[in-house]
Amino acid sequence: MTAAGADSALLLPYQRRLFLDKSPMRLVDWSRRIGKDWTLAWESVAERAGGENDRNLLHTAHREGSAREFIAYVNEFAHQLDLVAADAIGEEIIGADNTRVMSVAIPIPGRAKPARIISLSGNPDAVRGFQGDVILNEFAFRKDPAAAFKAATPLLLWGGRLTIPSTHKGSKNLWAQFVAMARRLEEGAPLPTDLKFSHHRVTLLDAVNDGLVERINAMTGQDLTREQFIADCRSKCRTESDWLEEFCCTAGADEESYFPFDALRQVVHHDDPRPCANLSAFMIDVARRCKALRPDALFAGCDIGRVSDLFVLRARAKVGGVLRVVGALAFTGRTFGEMEASITTLMRAEFQVADRAQAVRVRRLCIDASGLGMQLAERMTERFRGRVEGVTFTAAVKEDLATGARRNIEEKTVTLEDDALTLGHWNAIRRTLTAAGNARYDGESDTGHADIFWADALCIHAAETRVSRARPLTLKGGASF
Numbered sequence: 123m124t125a126a127g128a129d130s131a132l133l134l135p136y137q138r139r140l141f142l143d144k145s146p147m148r149l150v151d152w153s154r155r156i157g158k159d160w161t162l163a164w165e166s167v168a169e170r171a172g173g174e175n176d177r178n179l180l181h182t183a184h185r186e187g188s189a190r191e192f193i194a195y196v197n198e199f200a201h202q203l204d205l206v207a208a209d210a211i212g213e214e215i216i217g218a219d220n221t222r223v224m225s226v227a228i229p230i231p232g233r234a235k236p237a238r239i240i241s242l243s244g245n246p247d248a249v250r251g252f253q254g255d256v257i258l259n260e261f262a263f264r265k266d267p268a269a270a271f272k273a274a275t276p277l278l279l280w281g282g283r284l285t286i287p288s289t290h291k292g293s294k295n296l297w298a299q300f301v302a303m304a305r306r307l308e309e310g311a312p313l314p315t316d317l318k319f320s321h322h323r324v325t326l327l328d329a330v331n332d333g334l335v336e337r338i339n340a341m342t343g344q345d346l347t348r349e350q351f352i353a354d355c356r357s358k359c360r361t362e363s364d365w366l367e368e369f370c371c372t373a374g375a376d377e378e379s380y381f382p383f384d385a386l387r388q389v390v391h392h393d394d395p396r397p398c399a400n401l402s403a404f405m406i407d408v409a410r411r412c413k414a415l416r417p418d419a420l421f422a423g424c425d426i427g428r429v430s431d432l433f434v435l436r437a438r439a440k441v442g443g444v445l446r447v448v449g450a451l452a453f454t455g456r457t458f459g460e461m462e463a464s465i466t467t468l469m470r471a472e473f474q475v476a477d478r479a480q481a482v483r484v485r486r487l488c489i490d491a492s493g494l495g496m497q498l499a500e501r502m503t504e505r506f507r508g509r510v511e512g513v514t515f516t517a518a519v520k521e522d523l524a525t526g527a528r529r530n531i532e533e534k535t536v537t538l539e540d541d542a543l544t545l546g547h548w549n550a551i552r553r554t555l556t557a558a559g560n561a562r563y564d565g566e567s568d569t570g571h572a573d574i575f576w577a578d579a580l581c582i583h584a585a586e587t588r589v590s591r592a593r594p595l596t597l598k599g600g601a602s603f
Contacts, residue, residue: 135332136324137161141168145320146278149304150287152322153369155355156329158287159188162257163195166239171203173231177282178254181241182270184263186222192259193224193241205229249273254282261288262297271296286319290366293373293383293546302543311398315454326355326369373542373549380524380551380563381531381575390545391537394447397434397544397574401451401464405471408437408449412473412482415441415448420473422487423581424465425573426495427454433461434577437468437484438536438585445536445585450544452574462498465489469506488513488580513580517562523579524551524563530582547574 133141140150140161152158162181169175183189193211200206205228212225221244227236237254249256249270256274261267274284288297304321306312335351338344346354359365362384366372373383395407412420417439425434433456437449451464465487472481491499491512499512513519530536538544550565550572565572 132164133161134329134334134337136322136329137164140322141165143320143322144283146283147318148283148285148320148322149300150285150322151301151304151371152287152289152324153326153329153371154289155369156324156326156334159192159259160195162285162287163192164199166255167196167199167203167205167228170228170230170237170239171200171205175255176230176233176237178238178252179240179257180249180252180254181239181257181259182249183241183243183259184265186243188259189222189241189243190224192257193226193239196226196239196241200226200228249277253277253280255285256282257285257287259287261286261300262291262295263288267296289368290371290373292367293542293549298373298542298546302541302546305542306396309396311396311400311403313397313399313453323371325371326352373546378552379549380528380553381548383545383549385531386538386545386548389531389534389537390540391446392540394537394539395450396539396541397450397452399451399453401467404435404437404449404451404464405467408468408471409473411446411448412439413476415439415446416475416478417441417446417448417482419585420448420482420484421445421581421585422468422484423577423579423584424487424489424495425577425580426461426490426493426498427571427573428458428461428494429455431571432573433464434573435464435468436574436577436581438581440585443535445530445582447537447539450539450574458498462501465498465502466505469502469509484509486511486584488584490515490576490580511584513583515576517560520563521561523576523583524553526586527575527579527582536582544574547572548578551575 166179181192197211201208210226214223223242225238225240229236250273258270303316304319330348335348419440422437427433432452432454435451438445439448472483487510489499492515502510554562
């Protein structure tokens, strides 16, 4: 059996696309109940039975039931192809935690030694010392996904393939971060630190459109309509958030967040630009949208980060009382000189507006003046007097910025781009009370320190702050300065 086997009646179009993708790192961002484990088990057997892949494969799951289900599929397919006996699953207990390891040996054409397909639950250290392909199933639900990924990636150096399937579990986890990386790569605007994932996103509706319900009917003897199947799946979801995460490949709302996803999605504007890491692309975004939107004024906000945090520069245009995103620059690991050049380029630029003779420029920029940002904020304030304000992040200032941003979200006087990383940084903000009863606003998560949010909050603050303009002062005797 070769890759042509992907065209067999076994595979629906979305399953076939995954089968044909031999990329070294794949994200399988699929809905529930559309055959994820079934497809990966078929691929693992078919590749080895056809001689395309003679590597061993290790499938790890977050619980034993999932590991057992996968190996049962493998055993069933191998038996149907007359590769093994019906009871070919071997089991053993290993390690101090008594991990149950299940495996099936698949004969490889022209090779004396078979390939082993192994399935187990839990322990990320099981990947260490293994050589071959790895599947890290239900990645978002693992206790330590970072450790599992760290242990698996060295296998790629020896030709192995890493497949990471999962449904969603909020936005504050490594899975959400990987999906955001994959989406930026698909759009041609990856950040320098982004990993290069191949991304397969299939919602329940996508699978139904590819013939899933008809396949289920043929296999079970049922007579479901597509509408009935979708309604049945949705009826099993307690909340809209559950529906989004389980079946729509979308991170659901987090009730503890100061900015719930349900509220953020109401202000998403699909024409707003997503973050990019290139200054030229950022400036082109601002120029194009200024020409099209004909804004009354431009404002900007900047959060300073270098190593673990992002440097973020956000530009917004005021259009009919609404602050629209016109440019978003985000990068990490670059010099302070590059940060300074980015801000200076934006502040010196003038942008043409359609049907208007006078160009517009950034009226006001608020910049993080805390820690790393102190010197840069001082230089920008001196260079662009009256147009740049340094903001030191104290508890009171962060409260003012967060509550101001929330007011604008509630009143729908700001928009956000349709970008998982941006929405995740907004959603990461938490309001907690100290022992003294004071409010704190922080944004710690696997996707960063909410740097995009704080830059955006500074931008919104810039638009709400009156600009003080110098006026001539006349002294007695007629002299003025």
